[in-house]
Amino acid sequence: MAASRSLTLVVSLLLVAAMASTAVAQSSSCASYTFSSNQQYGSCAALPRLGATLHYNYTAATNTVAVAFRAPQTGKGWVAWGINPTGSGMVGTQAVVAFHGSKGSLVAYPTVLDSYAPSMATAAAKDLALPITDVSAEENAKAKEVVVYATVALPAGKGSKFNHVWQQGGSVSGDVPAAHPTSGDNVLSVGTIDFSK
């Protein structure tokens, strides 16, 4: 019983991996991606893990960055991206998360990853270290991706280079994203990004 269950798990993980790589192969990472409303971003980074991509528009004069985060996702999972203004990993990250809610439609909102088991609840503006506005999400069914849009107010005087993290998980329970895998690419999806580049 236990053995067949773990075999099932291995098989499903392999399927997920196969689906993810297919999605990556089908989607154009940065160069020729066309957004649904033809939004234009001046810069783009193909992120090194999880097949994710970050498109961004940085405005130095106002310390703001408008982003479109794209990540492979099918069905019942979730995707998230955020900036960590105080550290280099998950804890402290001011994030945006998107998933299909219990009503069926895609929901997206800002959330604070304040521990390794964050509530994933919607963060009120006053609880965000970095104000995040204009959050929305859409599904690109053809590319099997979810796209999350947001505008982040960066801290003044801290330059344009920040630590960021991104993530995807396979399930959502009661409108709460469930924990992501804690091995492999899911714990390596961190980096630094210079929004001026």
Ligand SMILES: *[C@@H]1O[C@H](CO)[C@@H](O)[C@H](O)[C@H]1NC(C)=O
């Ligand atoms: C990004 O900046 C360019 C140039 O200012 C502008 O044309 C474009 O609309 C901006 N895109 C978004 C999504 O804000």
